[in-house]
Every structure is written in structure tokens, then in C-alpha cells.
């Protein structure tokens with residue numbers, strides 16, 4: 130058993146708000162809080178999960194009016210004794226109370242340290258800990274659903290089942306080697322081959338959800354390409370609903386901006402290289418195309434914008450050629466104006482992927498949203514039956530596990546001895562164990578928690 134010191138942190142944001150929560154966890158949480166708190170009853174006498182009204186005092190000086198919530202381990206977030214002080218949510222008052230706690234020997238927590246204690250205390254596994262952060266960071270409903278699902282243990286359960294199957298086979302081989310009279314390895318290789326195929330197929334299925342998982346979590350990386358003046362900035366403005374991109378009639382007047390995330394009908398689009406949209410120089414046309422090539426490489430979705438009021442020029446035609454082998458949507462913009470583009474101009478493109486749009490009137494944006502949904506989320510996403518791998522760390526471990534299983538299969542094919550199998554089987558078992566945190570190196574776990582927010 131490890132013994133922790135007692136830690137404290139402001140668990141709410143450090144801005145002005147109605148209430149600010151200071152969280153204290155560890156063996157001395159209740160005792161120290163009791164020394165600072167004055168109310169009708171002593172905190173140490175309260176039953177677990179009871180709140181008390183009172184004041185925090187620094188000696189005789191009243192610091193704030195608070196509600197103290199007392200929770201006794203092990204049934205708490207951290208598994209330790211925990212006190213939460215609901216103070217007034219002012220940065221100064223919270224800082225003063227934090228200083229008092231530190232004076233009483235309590236240490237300010239590192240980012241993620243409360244969750245780390247939940248993990249070390251065995252209350253949650255690593256997928257659960259990571260899901261906590263994902264819930265906090267979720268930027269759209271689907272990301273939130275997926276993280277809540279992971280928090281409730283869906284991924285842990287799936288991984289544990291796969292590990293159990295592997296462990297069973299390893300144990301069988303070892304028993305058979307130790308005790309050949311009672312366990313026979315006759316015909317075992319074929320059986321093992323079947324089990325490995327099953328496990329590998331399940332791992333593959335999880336890995337395959339990675340792309341969709343990343344899209345759920347981070348958004349669809351979207352490149353908006355097109356020659357200058359077709360209306361890319363205007364379309365972005367329409368999508369973001371702001372005037373952040375500057376639109377003018379003069380080519381090349383729009384400036385660099387950072388990546389932009391936009392929420393579009395429950396989907397997050399991560400607009401990449403928005404600078405490229407506006408980055409024009411002397412060689413305007415050329416750079417437009419070169420930048421487009423670059424940003425298209427990084428994109429899940431390419432939106433090519435054309436101007437329906439002008440005939441296609443050679444840059445349009447080059448861009449049309451370039452998008453063909455990508456996931457694309459062609460936005461034929463300025464549909465409010467008279468069109469000079471005919472069907473013939475766009476022959477060779479998938480009709481289903483061409484949308485008439487107007488960044489001026491807003492026509493076509495509903496269609497665009499439906500089209501994106503259809504392209505990236507083929508079926509309604511159902512989190513009850515499907516786990517989505519949204520974490521690159523998990524995906525990397527799954528790939529390593531799969532590689533180890535491939536090696537077992539190769540050993541079987543090569544007719545190697547059974548004791549060879551166990552080495553790679555155990556390697557797969559450990560790779561899967563990294564996902565739930567069981568075989569994770571300490572410094573790696575520390576690194577994961579260090580990316581958490583303060584007070585969580």
C-alpha cells in the first residue's frame with residue numbers, strides 16, 4: 130500500500146464566478162479542513178457525503194462563508210478522504226484559502242493528480258482516467274457520448290476480454306509443457322490459430338474505428354480549396370457564423386489566421402490551413418494551387434469551391450483533377466448569380482458530390498451539412514454496440530498487440546515449438562494491458578496525467 134500526502138487545488142476555473150470549489154484529498158483532508166472551518170458542527174463529526182455551512186478562518190480573521198462537503202474514502206473520486214469547499218468564486222478569496230491550506234501543510238496538487246489517485250487507488254483504469262479528460266474537453270455531442278461511454282468502462286471491458294483469451298492460451302501451453310501427461314498439445318496449433326484469428330479480428334475492428342473515432346473527437350480535417358475570389362473566405366464566414374475572415378473584392382487581401390474549429394450541425398470541422406485560403410502573393414494563382422496540394426494531403430475532406438458566375442480557368446481544372454481521388458465535395462458558389470457553368474464543365478465528377486451554394490444567400494448549406502454527415506457517419510452512430518477508439522495511444526497499443534499476434538501465427542506456420550508462442554502471446558497481452566494501464570510504465574502514466582487540467 131502506498132501512502133499519499135494530502136493535496137489541494139481549485140477545481141473550478143480561476144476566473145470570477147458565483148462559486149469556486151477547492152478540493153482537498155488525502156489522509157489529512159478532514160482534519161486540516163476542520164482546523165480552518167467553524168460551523169455548527171465539526172467536519173470530523175459529520176457522516177460521509179454530508180455538507181455543512183460555516184466559515185473559513187485564518188486565526189480570528191474570517192476569510193469566507195463556505196459550504197464544506199465531507200466525503201470519506203474509499204468511496205470518493207480519489208478513493209481518499211476528500212473535502213470540497215464551496216467558496217465564493219473570486220480569484221483572490223480562493224487564493225487566500227489555498228494559501229491557508231498550504232500553511233497547514235497541504236500540498237498544491239499537480240494537474241490531473243486527483244484522477245491519478247483514483248487510478249492508483251484502483252477505482253478507475255487508464256481508459257477511464259483518459260475518458261474523464263475527454264469528457265471535459267468534448268467539443269461536440271458525439272465526442273461527449275463516446276467519452277462517457279468509455280468512462281463507464283466499455284473499452285476496458287472489451288480489452289479485458291481479449292486479454293483473458295490470450296492469457297488462457299498462454300496458461301494452457303505452459304501447463305502442457307510442465308505436465309504433458311495431463312495436457313496434450315496434439316492438434317493444439319490449429320486451435321490456437323483459430324483463437325488468434327478471432328482476437329486479431331476484434332483488434333482489427335477496434336483499430337478500424339480509429340479514423341472515425343478521431344473524427345468524432347477532433348473533428349473532420351477539412352481543406353477548403355479553390356482559386357482566389359471564388360468565395361472561400363465567404364463560405365468560411367458562413368460556416369463559422371462570424372466575420373473573422375476578411376472578405377474583399379480585391380484578390381489577396383485576406384490575411385493569415387490560425388486553424389479554426391467549427392461546429393456544423395453536431396459535427397466538428399477542423400478547417401486546416403485557413404491561411405492558405407488567403408495566402409496570395411505576386412504569383413497568386415500558382416501559390417493558390419501549391420497550397421491546395423499541401424493542405425489536401427492533410428485533409429479528411431476536401432471542399433473545392435468554384436465560381437458559377439465565371440467559366441473554369443486552368444487552375445480550376447487542375448484542382449478538379451487533383452481532388453478526384455480524395456473524399457471531396459464541390460461547392461459551386463454564387464448560385465444567387467447567373468450561372469455560366471454547364472454540366473459539361475463538371476463531367477467526370479460525382480454528381481452526388483456537387484452542391485450549388487451561395488455564401489451570400491445561404492442557399493445550399495443545409496445540403497452541405499447533410500452530405501458531410503452522410504459521407505463520414507454512414508450509419509447512425511450507436512454507442513451501445515460500438516466502441517470507438519478515439520485515443521492515438523490506444524490505437525498504437527492495439528497495433529503492437531496485433532503485430533505480436535501476427536508473429537505467433539508465423540511461428541505456427543513455421544512449425545516452431547509451442548514455447549515460442551508464449552513469448553509473443555505475452556507481448557500481445559502486455560500491449561493490450563497498456564491501454565487499460567496495467568502494464569503501463571510509471572513515467573508514461575505520469576505523462577498522461579500531466580496533460581490533465583488543474584484540480585481534476
Ligand code: GDP
Pocket residue numbers: 355356357358359360361362363364375376377378383406462463464465466486487488489490
Ligand atoms: P476567396 O478569395 O475565395 O476567399 O473569395 P472571397 O470570399 O474573398 O470572395 C470574393 C468575392 O466574391 C467577394 O466580393 C464576395 O463578396 C463575393 N462572393 C462570395 N460568395 C458569394 C456568393 O455566394 N454570391 C455572390 N454574389 N458573391 C459572392
